[in-house]
Amino acid sequence: MSEKNIDDVTGVETTGHEWDGIKELNNPLPRWWVWTFYATIAWALAYTIAYPAWPLIERATGGVLGYSSRAELSQTMEAAAAARADLVTAISEKPLADILADEELRRFAISAGAAAYKVNCSQCHGSGAAGSAGYPNLNDDEWLWGGDIEAIHQTIAHGVRFDGDDETRFGEMPAFGDILDPQQIRAVSAYVHSLSGEGADPALVEAGSTVYADNCAACHGENAQGEPALGAPNLADAIWLYGSGQEAIAAQVRSPQHGVMPAWQARLGETTVKQLAVYVHSLGGGQ
Amino acid sequence: MTSQDGAAERSSIERIEAEAVNSARVRQPLYVARKKIFPKRASGQFRRFKWIVMAITLGIYYLTPWLRWDRGPYAPDQAVLIDLANRRFYFFFIEIWPQEFFFVAGLLVMAGIGLFLITSTVGRAWCGYTCPQTVWVDLFLVVERWVEGDRNARIKLDKAPWSADKVAKRLSKHTIWLLISVATGGAWIFYFADAPTLFVDLFRGEALPVAYITVAILTATTYTFGGHMREQVCTYMCPWPRIQAAMLDENSLTVTYNDWRGEPRSRHAKKAAASGQLVGDCVDCNACVAVCPMGIDIRDGQQLECITCALCIDACDQVMDKTGKERGLISYATLSDYNANMALATGGGSHAIDPTGVHKPDGRLSDKVAHFHWNKILRPRTYVYFGAWALVGLVLLYALFTRDRLDVNVLHDRNPQFVVLSDGSIRNGYTVKLLNMIPEPRTVTLSIEGLPGALMTVDGIADNAEGRSFEVPLEPDRLRSLRVFVRLPAERVDEESETFRFHVEEAGGDETASYQANFSAPEDM
Numbered sequence: 001m002s003e004k005n006i007d008d009v010t011g012v013e014t015t016g017h018e019w020d021g022i023k024e025l026n027n028p029l030p031r032w033w034v035w036t037f038y039a040t041i042a043w044a045l046a047y048t049i050a051y052p053a054w055p056l057i058e059r060a061t062g063g064v065l066g067y068s069s070r071a072e073l074s075q076t077m078e079a080a081a082a083a084r085a086d087l088v089t090a091i092s093e094k095p096l097a098d099i100l101a102d103e104e105l106r107r108f109a110i111s112a113g114a115a116a117y118k119v120n121c122s123q124c125h126g127s128g129a130a131g132s133a134g135y136p137n138l139n140d141d142e143w144l145w146g147g148d149i150e151a152i153h154q155t156i157a158h159g160v161r162f163d164g165d166d167e168t169r170f171g172e173m174p175a176f177g178d179i180l181d182p183q184q185i186r187a188v189s190a191y192v193h194s195l196s197g198e199g200a201d202p203a204l205v206e207a208g209s210t211v212y213a214d215n216c217a218a219c220h221g222e223n224a225q226g227e228p229a230l231g232a233p234n235l236a237d238a239i240w241l242y243g244s245g246q247e248a249i250a251a252q253v254r255s256p257q258h259g260v261m262p263a264w265q266a267r268l269g270e271t272t273v274k275q276l277a278v279y280v281h282s283l284g285g286g287q
Numbered sequence: 288m289t290s291q292d293g294a295a296e297r298s299s300i301e302r303i304e305a306e307a308v309n310s311a312r313v314r315q316p317l318y319v320a321r322k323k324i325f326p327k328r329a330s331g332q333f334r335r336f337k338w339i340v341m342a343i344t345l346g347i348y349y350l351t352p353w354l355r356w357d358r359g360p361y362a363p364d365q366a367v368l369i370d371l372a373n374r375r376f377y378f379f380f381i382e383i384w385p386q387e388f389f390f391v392a393g394l395l396v397m398a399g400i401g402l403f404l405i406t407s408t409v410g411r412a413w414c415g416y417t418c419p420q421t422v423w424v425d426l427f428l429v430v431e432r433w434v435e436g437d438r439n440a441r442i443k444l445d446k447a448p449w450s451a452d453k454v455a456k457r458l459s460k461h462t463i464w465l466l467i468s469v470a471t472g473g474a475w476i477f478y479f480a481d482a483p484t485l486f487v488d489l490f491r492g493e494a495l496p497v498a499y500i501t502v503a504i505l506t507a508t509t510y511t512f513g514g515h516m517r518e519q520v521c522t523y524m525c526p527w528p529r530i531q532a533a534m535l536d537e538n539s540l541t542v543t544y545n546d547w548r549g550e551p552r553s554r555h556a557k558k559a560a561a562s563g564q565l566v567g568d569c570v571d572c573n574a575c576v577a578v579c580p581m582g583i584d585i586r587d588g589q590q591l592e593c594i595t596c597a598l599c600i601d602a603c604d605q606v607m608d609k610t611g612k613e614r615g616l617i618s619y620a621t622l623s624d625y626n627a628n629m630a631l632a633t634g635g636g637s638h639a640i641d642p643t644g645v646h647k648p649d650g651r652l653s654d655k656v657a658h659f660h661w662n663k664i665l666r667p668r669t670y671v672y673f674g675a676w677a678l679v680g681l682v683l684l685y686a687l688f689t690r691d692r693l694d695v696n697v698l699h700d701r702n703p704q705f706v707v708l709s710d711g712s713i714r715n716g717y718t719v720k721l722l723n724m725i726p727e728p729r730t731v732t733l734s735i736e737g738l739p740g741a742l743m744t745v746d747g748i749a750d751n752a753e754g755r756s757f758e759v760p761l762e763p764d765r766l767r768s769l770r771v772f773v774r775l776p777a778e779r780v781d782e783e784s785e786t787f788r789f790h791v792e793e794a795g796g797d798e799t800a801s802y803q804a805n806f807s808a809p810e811d812m
Binding site for chain 2: 137139239
């Protein structure tokens with residue numbers, strides 16, 4: 001460092017660093033630049049005094065301005081809630097048919113319902129509401145308990161076979177494994193399978209139709225079109241909650257599975273349940 | 288011990304060549320204060336040109352938001368408007384939607400290449416004439432001269448102790464500067480909202496806080512950069528000088544002190560000539576330094592700080608006229624011409640500058656002296672720049688005049704990809720977005736092409752009836768998002784994935800758009 005490196009062209013001292021013959025000049029900084037630097041330091045210090053900054057043992061310093069990002073968030077949330085208060089009120093007050101008729105209300109209910117669906121319903125019915133074995137697909141046009149807006153609302157509000165709600169949907173199929181003999185079960189399974197246009201042994205189908213008329217038609221209907229009041233599914237269509245095919249049908253006849261859905265009215269409140277009903281109704285199968 | 292012995296002893300002690308690294312002799316200051324610059328008023332052809340450029344650029348900046356342009360009842364009538372809230376950009380007859388922002392990107396590419404072109408031909412013309420920093424500093428200097436006088440008066444005032452007169456002058460200067468700054472910041476926000484409405488709101492205190500904050504920030508930057516920072520912005524803050532310097536070559540015009548005819552400079556030319564000394568054209572009057580807004584001496588050669596405003600050319604030409612010498616001691620010159628002339632003056636580098644080499648005996652410049660010729664601008668480098676610039680421009684123009692004003696985008700539902708209905712038919716869901724990009728309401732026909740046997744329902748259209756074609760009314764200048772279900776009967780399904788098109792056609796018009804979509808079905812059908 002005792003040697004001074006002076007650049008010939010400019011007469012300015014260099015840092016002594018050289019890269020491929022290119023030297024770095026050591027021009028002094030303008031003084032305002034260093035003042036700007038000090039100003040940023042002062043700003044940083046002032047900032048840590050004004051805003052929450054220094055971590056202490058219990059908590060961080062609060063800052064003299066009393067700013068809190070949590071408070072800001074709740075303010076923003078409150079502002080958002082206030083902005084949509086009119087729509088929410090309208091939804092809670094109006095009957096469902098009126099909500100469907102009002103395009104703006106319906107759109108709002110669909111988006112709000114979609115959000116509530118993702119949090120509360122997607123665990124069983126899937127994030128796309130396509131369901132899975134035992135959990136109904138909400139996009140299609142078959143409804144166990146009815147697919148108009150009031151029926152959907154009733155199902156969501158009070159659940160299915162849910163112990164904690166007096167108005168819950170209830171319907172149970174007896175376990176025909178105790179009532180029918182295996183041959184009858186085979187026959188009625190073949191008959192039910194044939195109803196949706198699938199091939200089956202004609203002799204079995206013939207025998208099965210008698211078994212069906214005697215044991216099943218009371219709930220599922222003579223034409224097997226189902227009975228929403230009992231939650232008895234349509235057996236003549238292409239949709240199978242517990243799997244299609246004679247084996248799956250036979251298993252369900254022998255010892256039926258009964259899904260349970262909680263009642264949501266008490267947990268989510270009337271407005272959210274209404275929004276959920278509108279959302280589910282909009283998925284494509286609403287009647 | 289005699290003094291002689293002492294001296295002998297002392298001389299036996301070796302003197303070590305060492306010096307403290309921080310001794311005052313070698314220490315260079317870490318920081319330097321800004322040296323005050325008091326640019327003198329210049330006059331001449333370049334100053335005149337700069338006044339014109341200043342009037343045009345400031346005029347464009349302040350007046351553009353006030354121009355009106357009739358777009359009918361469904362769109363704003365401001366000629367140039369950046370409508371952030373509605374995400375639209377209006378420029379006279381052009382309206383740009385966010386997805387068409389590539390037009391702006393294209394213009395920036397053109398500006399970049401244009402800068403290469405300009406810099407490779409006429410040097411840092413952007414810096415010297417049109418850069419906002421240059422223009423506003425010029426404007427602030429006009430105020431400063433008007434209030435405090437020209438260079439000498441200002442230097443005197445600066446040195447003078449504080450008096451009522453000095454306070455009055457400084458106060459009025461800074462007040463006018465601040466007013467200009469407020470007007471500058473104020474003009475900016477008019478590009479983002481309806482100017483006449485915002486103007487009234489601004490004074491009534493009814494404009495949005497962001498408007499006042501923007502005005503405040505731009506007032507502060509204009510006042511600081513134009514009034515106080517000035518050349519410091521160009522030298523220390525701006526990356527442009529570094530980049531632009533790399534674009535110059537030996538055929539680029541730069542403001543050049545022609546030392547091959549100016550040196551040896553002499554303040555007393557006649558006396559020196561009489562005593563037999565060589566005398567160049569430069570009379571060392573420092574007029575070029577006095578007018579320089581960057582405070583540099585162009586005679587030190589090309590330098591980073593020089594913004595090529597050419598005011599030193601005007602100043603020097605006036606002096607040359609007075610001394611009866613040819614103009615152009617400082618001139619726009621290329622490095623190749625300069626080198627040729629320097630070779631002439633130094634006998635090819637064999638001796639120091641001899642002005643007689645480039646002068647005739649009568650003092651005029653020798654015929655051998657090289658002058659700039661406009662054909663130097665035409666060279667491969669500038670052809671390439673111009674070609675690239677024009678190409679981008681033509682592509683943009685083509686894109687502009689052939690762009691769609693009706694468009695359709697389709698999002699296929701991914702979850703679920705398909706739904707099996709009770710009769711066994713397959714249904715797919717789509718979000719179809721129809722873009723009506725003109726400020727007029729329109730009705731379009733949405734239909735499906737291909738996928739024989741398929742029927743669609745459009746949510747909210749025709750009471751959700753099934754069909755292959757529907758009329759959809761569109762609002763002016765808006766996007767309409769539709770939920771569409773397409774159903775294919777079981778017997779028509781034969782592939783896991785089939786393509787078809789959503790087709791949109793303007794009713795009673797000729798604009799069409801279409802979008803290819805997929806129809807998905809279960810594997811086992």
